[in-house]
Amino acid sequence: MKYQTWILEKLIEKFESRKKSSGNMRKVAFQMQDESALSQELEHAEEKEQFLAALDLLKQKGLIDYSWVRFEKDNIVERVWLVLDEEKVRESYRVLARIPKGDIICVLRESLINSINQMKPLDNEIQSFFKKQLEQMEQSSSIPRFFTDKIEPNEDLIRCLVYLSQNNQEVQERVLSSLLYNDSKYFERKVKGKVLSVLKAINKGKGEELSDEELLREKGVVKWPEILEFTGRLAVLFKQGELMDFSVLTYGAYINSLMVEMVDKVCLYRIKKVIFIENKANYVWYITQEKKEEELVVYHGGCYSPIKGRWFKKICEACIQDGEQIKFYHWSDIDVGGFRIFSRLKTEIVSSLIPFRMDIETLEKNRDKGMPMNEHYRMLLVEMINDCRYEEFKFLIERMIELNIRLEQEQLLY
Template identity: 25%
Template sequence: MTELTQELAKIKEYKSKVLSLLLKKYETSKAFRTGEVSLQRPQFAIKKLNNSLSKDYFDEMNYRKREWIHQALAELQENEIIEVKWPKFKEGEEIDKVYLNFDAIGNAYDIAEIIPKQQKLEDIKSILSPLSEHPWQWVRNFWDYYNEALSKNQTSGLEIDNPKGYEDLVKTLLFLPTMDEGTMKRVLSHQLFNDTKYIEKHVQSRLVSIYKRFGDIELDTDIEYLDSIGIVENPQISLVSGPLIFNSINSSVDVAELPGGIGLSFETIKELEIKDINAKAILFIENLTAYHEFLNGKIVEDTLSSSKFTNTDHILTIYTGGYPHHALRKLLYKLKGFIQQSNNSVEVYHWGDIDYGGILIFEHLRRNYFSYLKPLFMDEYTYNKYLEYGMQFSPEYANKLTALLNDDSYDLWHKLIEALLRNKIRLEQEGLVINMNIK
């Protein structure tokens, strides 16, 4: 490279650095957000910078860098892209400030070879637009929020330099309502991207983040969030015990005849037809230890002296593991349908943690499956009796409980929530079960 070629390359490089800096300031300004020219132009003072441009400008070991920067500024000013302000009596020696001319912003992008932020925003908006008519409300809520933000020239956290990421997201979201229920993640990833790990690497975090923010459910893990929208990490089994009779293809199964119950796969649940529920009650249990201890008859409490609970063999018991996974959801809908069609008056209960998550899981089951659902061991009496075995919670956790306390749709739980907040202790089902057995 000749000396002249090197000089021209450096001047071009400094033009790009100067314009990049000014355009970044423009893109964060009120003028950019509103589209209206303001009195204050995008600018920088060379002495206040702390970047490679200022380091080169004040490099005492290589004075030519300053000369190249001056030449770059002179050419930009000659083309009316910028205006340079010099300190009094130091013109041509040390610049003071550099201003970007509003009328030349388009040219500035071209010279700097930068894609305008406005164009990036419009591109992302166009990519997301197919979600406006998505069949799922939380997806439409996502689109509504960001469509409005993008229309105001606001990113609101979107990664506008990664349009491919949003193309992948939209492709996935549009496909989800059409896929087979309970599709495994790697199968879906291969279907959409011809790569079994692509969703996990490039789509999952963004997809889960959106669902956490705009969905109506609060879960613990990414796997649970994906499962709730039909993407399965691995096939799940639903544990059931008690008087349930169902037909599946050419066979009839009476679960009551199977000691310890049965584990039902999604494929089995999808094909089975419920024939009878000869139970005194149906009980959903959140925790696996509690499920097994209950079936083994080790839970002895005053509440269970009720005639319907005198013999656990008369209870249709189902393990939920928290929020119901895709296979269990299918079973719950079938149970709900059978009870409605047969006018079965069986009572339905749920036993879970006495805490924020336990309350939300109960309400999820009540609002989506059984409107007459009742709580078991989720009351002030049980809470106070086993309070010493609970766990303290943080102020942030208390804020979430307080939000429920201020929500009339959770009025069933208000007295219990007041007790939780008063003691600042939550009671997990497993700890409760262990100490029930000890007593």
């Protein structure tokens, strides 16, 4: 059986390669003299006998044919070729328990189209990713690198990506796995790596390297409930009617993501300023060294999840009270990632957001602590200059390019 499978696999691979490159199907064959590893194996009489028997059986089934070296009939095979009758080729696929690549491409194309159509036509990165894969398939008539030549793994990946594109809740990995695949460990074993490959490709070119955990968390997928940290005169009224006051925890308070769903509203007391801080070290430093009584300081954490976004919104809603004007600030790195994080928070959560220590003066004072930029990074900044989403940083970006530096916010602590 091993030689039957080897022979057919060899010929079908050549068949698909020929079909993809030129479509010329006059002959799909391999020369025995080119198969050195096989030739060595066939030096053993028993192996040679099994190989010739496999050839004979496949020829009887009408799937292949072969020729002998001149004057070596029944001894040395010269060439083996595939019978190109359509039904015989399909029978070869059936013997291998393999689906023709053309059929896989058709199924994949249909799955991508159906998935695109069921998504909301918003600024959806995963939907755009699917469209790009479709375009590549149309141009090359081949399976894109993120997918395989097997239908089931492709369907598993697409199912998960569609879910992530629509998800606005927090879901633990094993819960997600049970929901989509009826197996709590299937996602981690079979799908997670492929999903991360796609998310990394989508994120590529944004100028920031996100960890696997951050990429999944942004889509609401976590291993365990997320911890949401803050410090200031804040209380939470839960839907059960219980009021919890966190204001006494002057060196940091928190709730977890499960509690967010139970929050009726957030209450603030004599708060004039809300500061979102991206980096944990800066958050801890600020609340221990600089925080004022009238400030609420919120640990942002970079790529926030859907549930964390809802927590941020509840805080901002609480600030609309008694007609008092509360100012919102955000502190991130002075770099591409920091500008993107600021822009997302401003666009999705609080439109009046103001940069905090993300200005030319801060850059100039700490230029000796700045990190040099490569040409690709500089080009990302050049693109940002004329992008209205980064209007607040136009002159700062121009100065960064002049100095050829970017500045991490942790550098300001020393």
